Amino acid sequence: MAKVMIVDDDETMQSLLRTLLQLDGFEVVEAPAFNQIISTARSECPDAILMDCILPEVDGLELLRQIRSDADLMKMVVVMTSGMDYEQRCLERGANAFLQKPYPPERLNEVLQHEIEKAGGAAPPDADLRGV
DSSP: OEEEEEOOSOOHHHHHHHHHHHTTTEEEOOOOOOOHHHHHHHHHOOSSEHHHSSSSSHHHHHEEEEEHHOOTTTTSEEEEEEEEHHHHHHTTTTEEEEEEOOOOHHHHHHHHHHHHHTTTTTOOOGGGGGOO
């Protein structure tokens, strides 16, 4: 089962993402605090990080830079999200993909599955069972 770490300051969005990802067969982890994102990524070893660009205590793009410069995390899949079009900035700084909010739940699943599989990680079980 693929594991995704959610990094988002909006509790409603975090809860919605957790539910959607779990329904799609992903295991979900979250950092207990913004200053523990890197250490949580190291200890949990998620297949992907789904991270908002704009966070209250830390810059998401700076976190992305830290992940890409960390020997243990540099190959980890990172999908950045934002309500603003930061796609070029995120991709230039090493994000695997960018999703502009709002995006349909199916697109989230497609992007995560594609990027995790491309990186050689585990794929979640067939998500088509969600409606059953």
